[in-house]
Amino acid sequence: MSVLLEARDLRKSFRRADGTVEVLRGVDFRLDPGQTAAITGNSGSGKSTLLNILGGLDTATSGEVLVDGIPLAVDDRDARVKWRAEGVGFVFQFHFLLPDFTALENLLVPVRSRGDVTPADRERALAFLDHMGLADRASHLPGELSGGEQQRVAVARAFMNRPALVLAxxxxxxxxxANGARLGDLLMTLHRQEGVGLVLVTHDEHLAERAARRWHLADGRLQPGDGGGA
Ligand SMILES: Nc1ncnc2c1ncn2[C@@H]1O[C@H](COP(=O)(O)OP(=O)(O)OP(=O)(O)O)[C@@H](O)[C@H]1O
Ligand SMILES: [Mg+2]
Known part of the structure; x- marks a missing residue:
């Protein structure tokens, strides 16, 4: 069976004037197409660092990330840019919506970065807003949406470009x-509907339980979580 994403012996250190912080110390990870994985771990354990490397936003100090079996070489900036722009959708803790763009326009940002927006793209964006219960909020600016509504737009945006993988x-x-659980449902539905791989960093046990694989990041390594990691 093909593997969507694989990490082999990833290590990441941050060098600072006052010393080196070793964050990842040999992370191994794999995700099949359309599969879900949840990663838990204490604050500062390196979860965001790992997601950034998997998504091509950052590079590891050593080790490999493979996409569809092909290494994402550290010195191949173009391949990384292509992967994060076309292969991956991101959802961050804070939504990072563009404040001067409406909800609909925010959904179309990833599409626009690839080329012209077609009527089909607009239809897809409107269908996503509808799915998110935001059909009547399409022309609202982020400042005119509640926090939960903003996060719903951000979740939908991550799926717009038909990525192979969503990193949340x-x-x-x-x-x-209550809002978190509701958005969790919407996220899982979109993931299933779109057949997209999903890696979810969360401290929410209920959400983590819904992932096929569970991992715990501690001491710079991923360990199988309560789900057995299998
Ligand atoms: N650019 C950097 N330079 C130096 N140290 C860094 C840098 N980025 C992250 N770190 C350190 O790496 C460690 C892991 O950070 P990271 O953000 O990955 O943790 P996290 O597991 O996502 O935590 P949280 O749950 O609080 O979001 C932290 O100790 C942090 O201080
Ligand atoms: Mg983090």
Missing amino acids: DEPFGNLDA
Whole structure:
């Protein structure tokens, strides 16, 4: 079976004037196409660092990331840029919506960065807003949306470009439990509907339980979580 994403012996250190911080110390990870994985871990354990490397936003100090079996070489900036622009959708803890763009326009940003926006793209964006319960909020600016609504736009945006993989870093960390659970449902539905691989960093046990694989990041390594990691 093909593997969508694989990490082999990833290590990451941050060098600073006052010393070196070793964050990742040999992370091995794999995700099949369309599979879900949840990563938990203490604050500062390196979860965001790992997601950034998997998504091509950052590079490892050593080790390999393979996409569809092909190494994402550290010195091949073009391949990394292509992977993060076309292969990956990101959801961050804080939504990073563009404040001067409406909800609909924000959904179309990743499409625009690849080329012209077609009527089919607009239809897809409107269908996503509808799915998110935001059909009547398409022309609202982020400042005219609630925090939960903004996060719903950010989740939908991650799927717009039909990525192979969505990386979500504490996507509901700033929402209350009820809103977080609701957005968790919407995220899982979109993931299934679109057949997209999903890596979810979360401290929410209920959300983590819904992933096929669970991992715990500690001491710079990924260990199988409560789901057995299998
Ligand atoms: N650019 C950097 N330079 C130096 N140290 C860094 C840098 N980025 C991250 N770190 C350190 O690496 C460690 C891991 O950070 P990271 O953001 O990956 O943690 P995290 O698991 O996502 O934490 P949280 O749950 O709080 O978001 C932290 O100790 C942090 O201080
Ligand atoms: Mg983090």
